[in-house]
Amino acid sequence: MRVLVLGADGYLGWPTCMYFSRMGHEVIGADNYFRRNAALALDCEALIPTPNLLQRAKIWQQVIEKKIAIHIGDVTNHEFLLSLFRAYHPDVVIHYAEQPSAPYSMLDRDKAAFTIQNNLLSTLNIVYAVKEVSPDCHIIKLGTMGEYGTPNIDIEEGWIQIQHKGKKDTFLFPRQASSLYHTTKIQDTDLLWFYVRTWGLRVTDLMQGPVYGISTDDADMDERLIPNFHYDEIFGTVLNRFIVQAIIGYPLTVYGKGGQTRGYLNIKDTLQCVYLAATQPAKPGELRIFNQISESFSVNELAEKVKIVGKKLGYDVKITHLENPRNEKEEHYYNPKYTGLLKLGLQPQYLTDGVLEGMFGIVEKYKNNINRDAIFRGVKW
Amino acid sequence: MRVLVLGADGYLGWPTCMYFSRMGHEVIGADNYFRRNAALALDCEALIPTPNLLQRAKIWQQVIEKKIAIHIGDVTNHEFLLSLFRAYHPDVVIHYAEQPSAPYSMLDRDKAAFTIQNNLLSTLNIVYAVKEVSPDCHIIKLGTMGEYGTPNIDIEEGWIQIQHKGKKDTFLFPRQASSLYHTTKIQDTDLLWFYVRTWGLRVTDLMQGPVYGISTDDADMDERLIPNFHYDEIFGTVLNRFIVQAIIGYPLTVYGKGGQTRGYLNIKDTLQCVYLAATQPAKPGELRIFNQISESFSVNELAEKVKIVGKKLGYDVKITHLENPRNEKEEHYYNPKYTGLLKLGLQPQYLTDGVLEGMFGIVEKYKNNINRDAIFRGVKW
Numbered sequence: 001m002r003v004l005v006l007g008a009d010g011y012l013g014w015p016t017c018m019y020f021s022r023m024g025h026e027v028i029g030a031d032n033y034f035r036r037n038a039a040l041a042l043d044c045e046a047l048i049p050t051p052n053l054l055q056r057a058k059i060w061q062q063v064i065e066k067k068i069a070i071h072i073g074d075v076t077n078h079e080f081l082l083s084l085f086r087a088y089h090p091d092v093v094i095h096y097a098e099q100p101s102a103p104y105s106m107l108d109r110d111k112a113a114f115t116i117q118n119n120l121l122s123t124l125n126i127v128y129a130v131k132e133v134s135p136d137c138h139i140i141k142l143g144t145m146g147e148y149g150t151p152n153i154d155i156e157e158g159w160i161q162i163q164h165k166g167k168k169d170t171f172l173f174p175r176q177a178s179s180l181y182h183t184t185k186i187q188d189t190d191l192l193w194f195y196v197r198t199w200g201l202r203v204t205d206l207m208q209g210p211v212y213g214i215s216t217d218d219a220d221m222d223e224r225l226i227p228n229f230h231y232d233e234i235f236g237t238v239l240n241r242f243i244v245q246a247i248i249g250y251p252l253t254v255y256g257k258g259g260q261t262r263g264y265l266n267i268k269d270t271l272q273c274v275y276l277a278a279t280q281p282a283k284p285g286e287l288r289i290f291n292q293i294s295e296s297f298s299v300n301e302l303a304e305k306v307k308i309v310g311k312k313l314g315y316d317v318k319i320t321h322l323e324n325p326r327n328e329k330e331e332h333y334y335n336p337k338y339t340g341l342l343k344l345g346l347q348p349q350y351l352t353d354g355v356l357e358g359m360f361g362i363v364e365k366y367k368n369n370i371n372r373d374a375i376f377r378g379v380k381w
Numbered sequence: 382m383r384v385l386v387l388g389a390d391g392y393l394g395w396p397t398c399m400y401f402s403r404m405g406h407e408v409i410g411a412d413n414y415f416r417r418n419a420a421l422a423l424d425c426e427a428l429i430p431t432p433n434l435l436q437r438a439k440i441w442q443q444v445i446e447k448k449i450a451i452h453i454g455d456v457t458n459h460e461f462l463l464s465l466f467r468a469y470h471p472d473v474v475i476h477y478a479e480q481p482s483a484p485y486s487m488l489d490r491d492k493a494a495f496t497i498q499n500n501l502l503s504t505l506n507i508v509y510a511v512k513e514v515s516p517d518c519h520i521i522k523l524g525t526m527g528e529y530g531t532p533n534i535d536i537e538e539g540w541i542q543i544q545h546k547g548k549k550d551t552f553l554f555p556r557q558a559s560s561l562y563h564t565t566k567i568q569d570t571d572l573l574w575f576y577v578r579t580w581g582l583r584v585t586d587l588m589q590g591p592v593y594g595i596s597t598d599d600a601d602m603d604e605r606l607i608p609n610f611h612y613d614e615i616f617g618t619v620l621n622r623f624i625v626q627a628i629i630g631y632p633l634t635v636y637g638k639g640g641q642t643r644g645y646l647n648i649k650d651t652l653q654c655v656y657l658a659a660t661q662p663a664k665p666g667e668l669r670i671f672n673q674i675s676e677s678f679s680v681n682e683l684a685e686k687v688k689i690v691g692k693k694l695g696y697d698v699k700i701t702h703l704e705n706p707r708n709e710k711e712e713h714y715y716n717p718k719y720t721g722l723l724k725l726g727l728q729p730q731y732l733t734d735g736v737l738e739g740m741f742g743i744v745e746k747y748k749n750n751i752n753r754d755a756i757f758r759g760v761k762w
């Protein structure tokens with residue numbers, strides 16, 4: 001397969017490039033370095049300095065003798081994206097090229113506007129590039145479980161049949177998100193669903209939960225290949241942050257009551273899921289939706305797990321409950337279905353003490369890089 | 382009340398300015414002339430040349446001795462919009478400043494991108510201007526019945542309670558539109574609903590059907606005050622187009638089987654509805670949704686009505702069924718609820734033969750302006 005990875009420099013983008021490359025596929029990666037630049041501007045750079053994308057591709061080639069083609073450019077520039085499609089005619093395009101942070105999208109009007117424009121125009125450009133150049137190309141788009149919010153009914157995998165006044169029909173599962181970023185992912189889904197119906201595109205939408213982890217089979221071969229790892233309030237996901245906080249004795253910052261429950265997954269599971277979706281593609285005219293999570297935890301449960309493992313390793317881990325800076329339910333019903341990817345062959349990696357110890361081990365090596373001020377800034381909404 | 386009308390030069394914008402002004406309110410109108418410029422570029426200008434907005438405001442002042450303040454600028458420019466809010470602190474903002482054409486949004490990638498950016502950034506800017514300058518300002522946004530599409534269940538007014546596996550919750554009514562333009566209106570709703578929940582804004586979303594008509598009490602006072610009237614495929618609505626076609630002997634262009642059923646309303650009803658919504662505003666933290674239609678017709682029924690009245694007036698009216706250039710259901714269930722605005726006091730103006738005769742009368746006067754080539758271009762999707 002010829003695989004175009006958009007957002008190839010990201011936390012998931014680069015490990016995805018390596019994974020497909022190792023499995024024998026031709027990989028083309030593109031990125032505009034948005035996340036690097038934004039993290040630099042906001043003083044919240046990744047824990048471990050990662051070589052730039054062209055350098056990482058060179059290192060990968062030295063390590064495994066496989067080539068990943070890299071193009072630096074902006075997917076919201078339609079001509080740039082078209083040039084990639086015309087040059088490579090990809091079989092599958094994996095769309096990570098979105099502004100991925102809820103707090104970033106809530107910082108101010110300009111960052112909200114950027115999030116809308118970046119996320120929707122990148123998706124629109126992919127739709128048009130596929131239609132104009134490679135109509136059979138399979139689009140894999142990363143959505144988020146956050147699109148569903150926390151409804152008081154069971155969360156199905158993307159779709160729901162509604163019975164109403166004696167008649168019935170099937171619809172996208174109701175979506176109601178808790179940040180502007182998550183709202184743009186709902187808007188993305190609407191956009192793709194319209195063009196799937198209209199032009200017969202083939203699309204897989206992966207409704208992913210927060211990802212944790214730093215180790216992948218490929219990254220473990222050379223530390224310069226490690227994914228970029230954020231532990232800050234803007235770009236860090238909760239478990240990655242808690243590990244860093246535990247190591248430097250910064251009390252784990254639970255927002256409000258901590259009953260907020262979400263589905264989580266290991267970065268290794270993300271790679272498996274995306275690979276399974278790519279090798280068993282959606283049909284033309286199909287918007288296939290999977291809930292991409294491996295297990296659910298409340299924030300309190302995550303904090304407790306980190307505390308227990310941290311103590312075992314000799315860290316003095318404290319938990320603190322902060323006034324919730326976000327407008328979200330702190331206690332709620334949460335029962336998402338996630339069987340689709342298991343049926344495709346996913347073998348989940350659960351959050352064991354061993355996995356946590358592994359994360360502690362890697363972060364410990366880089367603890368001198370930790371910027372305490374990046375951990376909590378209280379972006380409010 | 383101090384009323385800010387965005388998109389004040391439009392088919393609905395200008396009559397809205399006059400209506401609120403005559404009723405004794407202070408009106409501020411803003412427009413960037415997008416529609417005039419696009420219609421010029423696409424050779425589909427309005428039937429009746431209308432003076433520019435500043436000129437129309439001058440004429441209005443001569444006719445009725447009331448002042449409407451006009452500002453020419455772009456609502457997607459946040460500084461421009463903020464300057465209006467800071468200068469006037471409106472009690473209500475009426476948001477018509479969107480790219481309103483489905484065929485326009487489907488012409489090519491650049492027009493799709495423009496539609497997304499214009500419609501979502503204008504809405505975002507209004508949200509931020511209200512939050513930053515006038516938190517109590519009531520936002521009235523024009524949505525469209527097209528957001529709902531043609532589901533196989535009854536269409537409620539914006540919301541639906543879903544029972545699922547023994548639990549229940551209330552959600553936005555499922556939305557699934559049939560053009561990119563209509564999809565941006567869904568995205569608009571998602572955007573506003575997020576910020577209503579998060580910041581307690583007060584919003585009324587008017588899910589309007591296609592509007593017809595050219596006569597309003599104010600426009601009838603001086604023909605230079607007439608709304609801009611489009612009969613072309615890009616900016617014209619179906620009934621307005623059919624009247625023009627009937628007058629020049631151009632067979633009425635029914636797409637496909639013609640069973641496509643929609644809710645319609647007279648432009649006079651739009652004015653009533655917006656006024657009723659403004660004078661009985663939504664509460665803080667409320668997204669109030671009304672289905673803004675007066676009655677439903679299939680395209681075949683509209684064509685038959687125009688044919689009958691046209692014949693009575695001496696026109697030789699033919700109906701033709703074209704291969705449908707659009708991807709839409711030509712026969713479907715359609716049962717929308719629309720009682721909310723009636724409860725607020727709407728007195729609907731139904732589509733009588735007399736109303737149609739009035740439209741024939743006005744268009745007849747301007748028939749030498751009709752550009753046959755603008756009527757059908759077959760924008761396909």
